Amino acid sequence: MSTLSEYTTLRLGGPAREFRTAATTEELVAAVAAADAADEPVLVLGGGSNLVVSDAGFPGTVVLVDSQEVSFEEAGADETGEPVVLVRADAGVEWDPLVERAVAEGLSGVEFLSGVPGRVGSTPIQNVGAYGQDVGQTIREVLVHDRRTGERRRMTNAECGFTYRDSVFKGDDRHVVCEVTFALHRSKLSRPIAYPEVARTLGAEAGDRVPLERARETVLGLRRGKGMVLDPDDPDTRSAGSFFTNPVVTAEEFAAVRERAAARLGADAEVPGHPDGLGNVKLSAAWLIDRAGFGKGYGAGPARISGKHTLALTNPGGATTEDLLDLAREVRAGVEEAFGVRLVNEPVMVGVSL
Template sequence: MLLSDSTTLRLGGPAAAFVAATTDTQLLEALTAAERPILLLAGGSNLVVADEGFPGTVVQVATRGIERDGDALHVAAGEPWDALVAHTVGEGLAGIEALSGIPGSVGATPIQNVGAYGQEVSDTIMSVRAFDRTTAETVDLAPEDCGFTYRSSAFKRDPERYAVLRVSFALHASRSSRPIRYAELARALGVEVGETAPLLAVREAVLQLRRSKGMVLDANDPDTTSAGSFFTNPILDATAFAALRERAGENVPGFPEPDGRVKTSAAWLIDHAGFTKGYGNPAGIAISTKHVLALTNRGAGTTAELVALAQEIARGVEATFGVALHPEPVFVGHAWDPIAA
């Protein structure tokens, strides 16, 4: 099986073996019996798989199920994420409406601590049920055990340990959204930051914003053949951010973090380092024509070409601004080389 058939980048060579698990029992059996190494695969929206493929067993997480307990939802890891968001909006449950349109599975969201438009899944996660591969036990992890940080978690930092089975969300019964935190979304809705809006209106506004940036999967739009935002926004200490402003000027974006550090915009840095929309190979790998944070496969690309472009961008940003960029997707069968970048 070619893994390019199961990733949103449409890149990746063959898997040595492939197992589909539609129940937790099948998933646990596969994790204990399959030949190593093992790759867990669901939506494939956050993977950069090597052209050579994966030398072990790919276990597809295809479990399904949504259980409601009051304002809480207990959701199987294999459920499609955006379908869950649509379900919560339909049920009048607020808390993840601004995360509409994000591809992938429910089980992947705590791993990446998925976030967009002012919301992160860690805002609403009440527990994660996972299989601990080091002890062969099923555990229920509280949020503080998940080690959530910006676009990361204990699951991402130690990818060989846990397999997510179920995610439980604490939501809020309301036809109005949680307070809007993101200025661009507030403008699209015609409200002030901190105000609320109808759930469905928030979902539709987010989907429209994401479509305008090529961030909603569409088979007819090559700008969506990507892994979403390829680089995370750098978070700098005060000294490093002051140095950045010395080099880049006062217009460089800065968003204060609770710990005193400052988050800046990877997209701004990329664009102002000379890597504009569409940069690259129009028949292979190129920056999206809609958003400089997305690297796209225009049809004839390879993973090697993708990584080469990503490294070129990272080198250019560091040379221009002295800021290191870090990729957001997970690399499979190869690694991000910070020296090359």
């Protein structure tokens, strides 16, 4: 009996009642269809980098996706005249090696997503994003197996409903992602820089474009400094990445947060906030956590906040899923008490909840 802790980056999770590996899309669809026909619960598992799994495990069939086909197709030019290449990748393809290959091929559009753990199939589910870039910006279509109809179909970008760290796939297991098609630009330069930290590190301005390899190495350096690149010798990387999403609040709610911050931290306290263009403000979850009293390395039990980044909750060794959730609940409650903002978990919960 396989223990799911072997397949999650948190190294947490109990046993699976049944475990199968799908090396092709056909095997993936067949395994899911067979479990559905037997009325068995199904968990489709990729890189395990965005999962928090119950200590009790999963009472059904776990299907590990290990399909590996990748293809490239020239697709003319976009409205700006830049050549476009369609990159089709099976759900089981490791994400960062695909990004590395795209950069080596001179294809831009995913370079700021370097170092993100996991596999291609999980990227549309969370609308994976980092450093001002997300996959929803480049995904052309997603091939899915519809568990309700038993058919396979291609969903357009619009049908995927991409928003901040969300899509129609998240929280709804109707569709199994089999393949993702990305529309990348053939260019030696990155997409325009959109993240201030990246711009500062590069000595550039927002909107500038830099050589692809330089963009990738810069992001990898930033991620390593925060423990966000998997390293078996670094316990700070034994996490699910960012545990909480950055809250998006109304202008009125932002004003209330600023009032609370001034009362708690002093009148000169500056709350980081970035307008989203829709009248709302995106806050920094890391800032809220830190200013609520949960600094790097915090933790009374075996689960701890990373010593490098307050957004990552880690299992340095010996923790259980319940230990991790206890810490997450403590942090969430502390932030809500301090600033009136309720944090939302980013990883998918399997058999547990906050």
